Amino acid sequence: MREIFEGVYELKGRILTKNLDKGKKVYGEKLIRIDGEEYRNWDPTRSKLGAAIKCGLKTMPIKKGGKILYLGAATGTTVSHLSDIVGKEGEIYAVEVAPHSMKRLLQLCETRENIIPILADARNPAEYQEVGKVDVVYEDVSHPEQASIMNKNSVFLEKKGYGLFAIKSQCIDVIKSPLQVFKEVEKELSEKYKIKEKIDIDRYEKAHRFLVLRKKE
Ligand SMILES: C[S@@+](CC[C@H](N)C(=O)[O-])C[C@H]1O[C@@H](n2cnc3c(N)ncnc32)[C@H](O)[C@@H]1O
Incomplete structure (x- = not known):
């Protein structure tokens, strides 16, 4: 086994995180014991960040102790792996x-104290402005205004803070080609961010692209 990013491991082609809540699965994933530690299999077909890692992600801004704003948490599949990575000191x-979805997310928060659930619409960051500054804004919302939501939520980042962003082209326009949609979304995001990495994750999620962003100003 090797550590490919802080708190993220690779074993025989599987991606793993160390389970912060020992003995418990979150979404039916496999638990693996190695040298007295318990790891959770990160299923790339269930998580776009998991897919991006499998497809060659180079920059991983989520680290131990980090503070993350996650938009579109759903029932907490990807959030649970981020919770493993940031650990008890992170948020x-x-x-x-x-x-x-929030109902199931709340169950997850009962045993994972580093996840703070917020029932809100990510189009209105004012609803959760008390979050304050974060290290990373992660967005995976299935909404036609995906790019504008990411731009609005840049207020939570300092200059050069990181964004992680999953584009679902069919959610934005089903008529245009995914490549055309990606181009338009990236142009809109460039108002607030520099695009550092573009990763096509088609292998796991049809017509999806994952971006690593850095806030401009
Ligand atoms: C693809 S799912 C997210 C999956 C999740 N990120 C994961 O990997 O485990 C998209 C989620 O975005 C949520 N969503 C859509 N529009 C939203 C909005 N305006 N504000 C917050 N969440 C939104 C949906 O309810 C849904 O749960």
């Missing part, structure tokens, strides 16, 4: 608009 502010 993940998990924003989700759908009450039914």
Whole structure:
């Protein structure tokens, strides 16, 4: 096994994180014991960041002790791996608009104290402005205004702070080609961010691209 990023491991092609909540699975993932430690398999078909890692992500701004604003947390599949990585000293502010997903996310927060659930619409950052500055804004919302949401939420980042962003082209326009949609989304994001990496994650999620961003000003 080797550590490919802080708190992220690779073993025989599988991506793993060390389980912060020992003995518990979050979404049916495999638990693996190695040298007395317990790891959780990070399924790239269930998490776009997991897919981006498998497809060659180079920059991983999520680290131990980090403070993350996560937009579109759903039931907490990817959030749970970020919770493993940032550990007990870190914080993940998990924003989700759908009450039914929030109900399951709340169960996760009962045992993972580093996840702070926020029932809010990510189009209105004023609803959760008390979060303050974070190291990374992560966005995976299925919403046609994906890019504008990421631009609005740049207020939580300092200059050169990182953004991680999953583009779902079919959520934005089903008629245009994914490449055309990616181009338009990237242009809109360039108002606030520099694009550091572009990773096509088609292998795991049809017509999706994952971006690593850095805030301009
Ligand atoms: C693709 S799912 C997220 C999956 C999750 N990121 C993961 O990897 O585990 C997209 C989520 O975005 C949420 N969403 C859509 N519009 C939103 C908005 N305006 N504000 C917050 N969440 C939103 C949806 O309810 C849904 O749960």
